[in-house]
Amino acid sequence: MDRLGLNKNMKNNAFLLFILGTLLFPAMLCAQMEPEEIKLDTDQFQELFYESLLQKGIENYDKAVVALDKCIKIKPDDAAVYYELGKNYLALKDYNNAYTSFEKATKIDPKNKWYWVGMYDVSYETSNYNQAIMIINKLIEFDEKYKEDLTSLYIGTKQFDKALSLINELNETFGKTDRRDLYKSQILSEGKFQNMEASNLLEQIDKNPQEESNYISLIVLYSKNKEEEKAFEIVKKLEKAIPNSEWAQVTLFKNYLDVNDAPKAINAMNVVLASSKIDLKIKHRILNEFLIFTDKNPQYSADLEKAISYFANDATVNVAKEIGKFYHEKKQWVNASKYYEQALKKGSTDDIETNLLLLQAYTELKQFDLVAKKASVMVDTFPTQPQFYYYAGLGYNQLQQFKKAKDFLEMGMDYVVENKELEINFNIQLGEAHNGLGDFKKKDLFFAKANQLLKEKK
Structure with a gap:
């Protein structure tokens, strides 16, 4: 290689070394300084974070916020800092900043359930239920038990169709609860949802014919709506599926009465009247049918007396009084007066109507x-x-x-x-x-x- 070429190569190499030296020196300088700076920053961060926890513990939430803001300047992408900041803002009832802080935490670490819980707490406390519904649906991905909260939110936002559907799902999956039963009663008090519930119960009966509670719920629903024929159709289904059911005795009573098999009808009636499961309206109907039967077959009057005794604590209807009126209309004054006396002994001695009816019966009897x-x-x-x-x-x-x-x-x-x-x-x-x-x-x-x-x- 000639000299000129050698000089040229030497010049090129010198230039490259200069460039590399220029680039490497700052990096080397930084590499030398970084551990001390990190240590300093880490110490300061931990000190500030600890200070925020201390201040929050003694309810100095403003001071906690100041300490956390300084933490963010050191570590702007620390989800835990934003979560703590959200909790302090929530304690201060600064709901906008609380929500924003929790939201930033979820964006940094969307897999931490508690950051979403923070957003939910703010939404619930500010009664922003529609926003809460969106967040709770995210929380359900972490834990299905949050569906219970979703039920309450649907009730709060009057989304009764969604609430009813979710209640039925939860009842089937986890079993019934008193709170859900209360919600369901509230929803079903509005007639437009009763057809939806009836369809659901019919579906449940087809899926699990041995679950007695579904038959009973449907019978009660039809009874409340005065759809008594439908109610008795469900009783018949129940009788076939679960012959030992107390509710099945309702149909058996009617069938035995229709064929004049009084002993079996009376036995079925006594089972029904003694049951704590069967709706009072059904019991009243059975007693009324047996009253008509006894009027034609007075030899069973003692059984009627026993049947009436089951209604001693019935606060809705004074059964003895109603039976007295039944005989009153038929001008059977002895029976009328007997049942009016029973009605007054029940505790309604100041019932003006019953006393006047009794006086009329005594008059007709010339007593x-x-x-x-x-x-x-x-x-x-x-x-x-x-x-x-x-x-x-x-x-x-x-x-x-x-x-x-x-x-x-x-x-x-x-x-x-x-x-x-x-x-x-x-x-x-x-x-x-x-x-x-x-x-x-x-x-x-x-x-x-x-x-x-x-x-x-x-």
Whole structure:
């Protein structure tokens, strides 16, 4: 190689060394300085982070935020710092900054469940339920138990169709809970969702015919909607699938009654009436059917008495009173009075209607001593009810205690208002009382008033 070429190569090599030296020197310098800087930054970061935890622990949330902001300047991509920042802002009720901080944490580390929980907490606390629904759907990816929260959120946002569908899914997967049952009752109080629920229950019955609760829920749903024929169709299905079910006895009772097999019908009825599972409306219907049967077959009256005893604690209907009215309409006064007496013993002694019906039954039976005694007591209890004065007057007139009759009738007349029928009866009884006392002028006067009122009534 010639000299010129050698010089040229030497010049080129020198240039390359200069360039490499220029590039490598800063890097070497940095490499020498970095460990100390990292140590310094790490120490400062840990100190600030510890300070933030300390301040949060003593509820100095503002100071904690300041310390965490300094942490971010050292490590701007640390998800844990943003999470802590979010918790402090949430404690300060600075919801916008809290949400933003939690959100930044999820962007840095989307696989950490607790960062999403922070966003959910802010959304729930600010009642931003639609936003909470979006976040909870993300949390469900971590843990399906968050579906319970989703149910509540659907209720809160009135998305009842989604709530009902989710409740049914959770009931099937995890079993029923009291809270979900409460939500379901709330949803089904709106009629438009009942068809959806009926369809779901029919589907569940087809999938699992041995699960009694689905039959019962559907029977109760149909009963509440007064779709009694549909309810009994489901009872028949239940009877075939689970013959030992207490609900199956409902159908058996009806079938035995239809073929006049009274002993088996009574046995089925007693099982139904004693059951805590069966709806009261179904029980009332069965009792009513047996009442009609007993009216035609009085030899089973003792069984009717036993059946009525099952309703002793029924707060919805005074069963004895209703049976009394049944016999009242048929003018079977002995039975009517017996059941009215039972109704009053149940604790409704101040029931005006029952007492008046009983007084009428006693009157029809010509038990005037009972009429007078009962009506006198009721006058003391209800001093402004004219009907009780009337029955007291009627009873004492029939017992020929005319002075007592007159006194009760005169007092009661003051309370007769816009009741022409009762006013006529008062005048007739006053005429009878004065006739018994020998005051014939007043007798004629009251009978004349009664006649005039009868003409006006026509």
